Structures are given as C-alpha cells and as structure tokens.
Amino acid sequence: MTKYDYTKWIKEWTRDLGFDHCGIAKAGRLDEDARRLESWLHQGMHGSMHYMENHFDLRIDPCKLVPGAKSVITLLLNYFPGREALKDAAEEGAPRIAKYAYGDDYHEVIRRKLNLLLKQMRDGIGEIEGRGFVDSAPVLERTWAVRSGLGWIGKNGNLLHKQAGSFFFIATLIVDLELEYDVPFAGDYCGSCRKCIDACPTDAISDDKVVNGSQCISYFTIELKDLLIPDAMKGKFQDWLFGCDTCQDVCPWNRFSKPATEMAFSPIPAILHFRTAEWEELTEESFKEIFRHSPLKRARYAGIRRNLHFITPGPPPASS
Template sequence: MNLQQTYSNLIKQEAKRLGFESCGISKASFLEEEASNLESWLKSGYQGEMSYLENYFDKRLDPRLLVDNAKSVISLSFNYFPEHVQNKNSYKIAKYAYGEDYHHVLKSKLKELSFFIQNEIGEVNGRAFVDSAPVMERAWAQKSGLGWRGKNSLLIQKNKGSFFFLAELIVDVALEYDNSFETNHCGTCTKCIDACPTEAILSNNTVDGSKCISYFTIELKEELPSIMKGKFEDWMFGCDICQDVCPWNRFSKQHTEKQFLPQSNLLQMEKQEWEEITESVFKKVFKKSAVKRTKFLGLQRNISFLSK
C-alpha cells in the first residue's frame, strides 16, 4: 500500500469515527461539464432572487481558486433522518432543521478531521465547507463516488437515500482518488416530479429554484406570490416532499447525532400554536436552529400565507 492509499484510508476511518455516513475523495480540478450546466441554469433565471449564486462563477467550478495548490476534494455525507416527525395537525418544517443548525455541527466535526489530517500527514493546508461557500457539493460528492444526482437534483445514495448533509474539505495534499459514481438509479421513476406541488422539478433533470417551496419559505424576502396560494401543503420552512416520495428513502435509517434531536416541544406543536407564536417562543424553540435564518417575521409571514 502506497502513502496516498494509507492517508486516504486513515481519513476515511476518522470520518467514520466522527459520525460521517460516507467519505469519498476526488482530484481537485476544473468541473468542465458543470460549467455549461451552471451557465445555462443561471441564464434561465432558475436562481430567482438568489443572486449570490451568480457570484464567484469561476470559483464554483475550480476548487484550486478556493485553496492554493489544492490537490484533493474530500466529500462527506452526514445522516439527519429523524426517528420521529411533527404531528399531523401542524405546519411543517424540513427535517434537516429539527435540531441544531447543521452548519455549526458539521463545521466542528470538519475541524476535528482537519486536525487529525495535520497530525497524521503533517503540514496540510485546506478549508472546510458546509453549504456556505461557492462549492458545487453534489458534483464533488458524485465525483468522489458517494452517489448519483436524482431528478430532484439531490444526491442519492444506494441503500441510504438522500436525507443527509454534504460537506467538503479541500486540501493541498495528493490522496488516493475514488471513482466517480456514473450509474443513475432513478430509471423511469418520476415520483418526485409528479409530487412537487409547485412544479419546480423539470423533466430534464433540472430544478427551477425560483419555484421551490424551500426557496419561497426561506430565501425569498419579499411578499409571497399570490399565484402560489394553496400550493405549499402546510410547509412553513423548507420542504421534504420530493424526498418523502423517493423510493430510495425507504432505506433511510434514523440518525444518532444528539445535536440533531428536535428542539423542545417542536414535534408536538399544533397549527393554532404556530399561528399564535410569539417572538420569545420563537427564540426559545429555535435557539440553535437553522430556522433562525428566516427570522421571526419571516416565519410569521409563511404561517399567515398558509393559514389565511
């Protein structure tokens, strides 16, 4: 076994110890195929008001512009599928936001992995990314052999489904690289396309982000468009519809991360309680949650749109 293989094996073992579901490694290079896809997606206006997606075009496609002398992209997945969900008489929150904000939880674990790499390999420079920088995480996850991109654009893993977060470490050391995941196992299934109430999932394996319920309830800061009235199916923060109907998610297993356990009383709250929620209750229930991103007034706006 050569040194690169040894280092890669050690990194994957430590990633598993830290709770990551999967770990794959690919060579840091320009994402040529993604370049035309991203340009076309942006030109179609599918980003809506998410103008930040238009920034750093070159950096999104080339990790070597994010980390000097980058050699490897370490892609990781972390399960967040919960044991219990909200009661049926409730406005809904995407499952990823039940517990503490994943940005902080995973960033902490990535720091531990970085320290481990420093200790085992020596002077290694790199950066950790958790859905907060211009990194095309699903493309890198696929190149690293973690899974394929479904028709809903999410990464799907065989026998694991899609209820997981993605994260990356981009480092300036050469490692053993995994083979890209080339087989798409969605076949002729169109359940996610058929189930999307706002028709955000297009037939050409593209998602119109400007029509997604998650976009409306989280990203859009303006008034919600009246044309979407009655189409949100009680989702007040994010949406899991395309994942809930995906046949591959029958393999989802409950996570074991204590920090992702639901906030106090979250699962028991009913519609009337949400409609009457005060800012102090909001701060208590979502103290460390990603739901804080929409702020109290944003959640109020969403609930009002659903209830009236």
C-alpha cells in the same frame, strides 16, 4: 507513509467523527458543471438568490479556493429523524418543517467536525493546507459527491446514495494533499420513475433533471425575503412552514433511510409538538429562545409569521 495510508487514516477519522460516508476525488476544474450552472443562472432559476451569481470561478475550480488543491474529500452526515419522530409531527393540518431543520443548525455542527478532521490530518500527517465547506460557500458539493463515488444526482436535484437515500448533509474538505481516489459513480438508478416530478406541489422539477429554484417551496419559505409570497402560490404549499420534503418523501430510495445517530440533530420538542395555535401564539422573544440553535432562525421571526399567514386559512395571525 504513502497516500494509501493517508487515505485509510482519513476515512477512519471521518467515521470516528460520526460521518456516515466518505469519498475522495482528484481536484480539478468542473467545465461541464460550469456550462450547466451558467445556463441555469441565465434562465433566472435562482430567483432572488443573487449570491448564486457570485464567485462563479470559485465554484468550478477548487484550486481557486485552496491554492495547490489536489484532493476533494466529500462527507455525508445523516439527518433523518426516524419514523417515530415523523409520526409525532404528522397531525393533519399542523405546519410542517423540513426534516433537515428538526435539530441544531447543521452548519455549526459540521463545521466543528471539519475543523477537528483537518486538525487530525495535520497532527497525523503533517502541514496541510485545506478548507472545509458546508453548502454556504461556492462549492458544487453534489458534483464532488458523484465524482467521489457516493451516488448519483436524482431527478429532484438531490444526491442519492443506494444504501442511504437522500436525507443527509453534504460537506466538502479541499486539501493540497494527494490521496487515493474513489471511482466516480457512473450509474443513474432513477430509471423511468418520476414520482418526485409528479408530486412537486409547485411544478418546480422538470423532466431533464433541472430544478427551478425560484419555484420551490423551500425558496419561498426560506430564501425569499419579500414581505409577501406571490398569490399564484396560494394553496400549493401543503402546510409547509419552513422548507419542503415532498420530493424526498416520495422517493423510493428513501425507504432505506435510518434514524440519524448525531445527537445534535435530535428534534427540538417544539418542531414535533407545535400545532397551528402554538405557532400563532409564538412571540419573537420565545422564537429566538426556542430556535436559537435551529436552522429556522434563517427565516427569522418575521419570515415564519409571513409563512404561517400564507398557509393558514382566514385572517392573519395576531402580531406579538
């Protein structure tokens, strides 16, 4: 068997596991990204996300994550809920949830798929050392996606795929197996468009493709653990209760988005049908039950209450 055969098998296996796109790049140190990341951190654009400062060497060198690494396999999994689901969730003034959080926690879903893929590779090819990652580890997954030929980085910092837009999760599998490598994506099809820059409610996106994470609504509603959100952000959240999709919603490339086929990402009914009153009446016990498999549990009940208070006019909602 040759590396061509192995590559063909792996791409077939990823399709069987439900991944929408697969690209493969040669493992190597990311020196240019190291300089950009260092500058971004020095400017404090990570806010209180101090974990971004950790394991810097691991982020820029896959061989430090998997000794002897030869290939970085990048996988895309669509999570777009579909136009009908969005209509159900679009009542004026209802708290809004980022689309990636409509269904089950993607970390759990994708980790299972990566473990199955690695097992298939070991069963079909032989002993392979490898590790899979889903955005919670020190891996620059968007860079590897570009190097794998899957798309380009848009002005909003998201990976854009010409046929799929940006509503997908990125997973990475680093292995010590040499494979056939895809041609890196060389184009940038954002052109003069600046819809995402102009639409960002908190001006977190700059003209030079740098996103100030510490000014993003997703940062304030998910990552920030303080009891209070800064008053300077008052009136800018556009009813976003958890995360924000504004820069993706206005992106012309997302007109190509199609409904996800992964059943685990089917919207939780509460996401589509809860209005402000239901969120206000939600008890901690009910929150833990309804959202036990949801990304919303990352913000915890207290965080959701804080966010609801911040975007809802009038006095704070009554505590449970």
